[in-house]
Amino acid sequence: MKTYDIELQRLKSVKHDKGLIELGVDVLVLPRPAKGEQSVTSCLSLPVDDARTLLILLKQQLTEIDKLQPRSRRSGRC
Secondary structure (H helix, E strand, O other), X not given: OOOEEEEEEEEEEEEEEOOEEEEEEEEEEEEOOOOOOOOOOOEEXXXXXXXXXXXXXXXXXXXXXXXXOOHHHHOOOO
């Protein structure tokens, strides 16, 4: 499995369509060198301000998705 370092440079948009949330972003993707026996995962790095913005936008999108659900499914008891 290939691993990467992914640096978020700019968050452009967030939208939902047909059950998917799509993020429009500018990112820098570089191969991650294997380091011994560390877990094989990719790493996403983003500044705190962008992380806060992303959280706010995701909450907005999830609220919009919840509005589309029938009232009986909004309570969290599925």
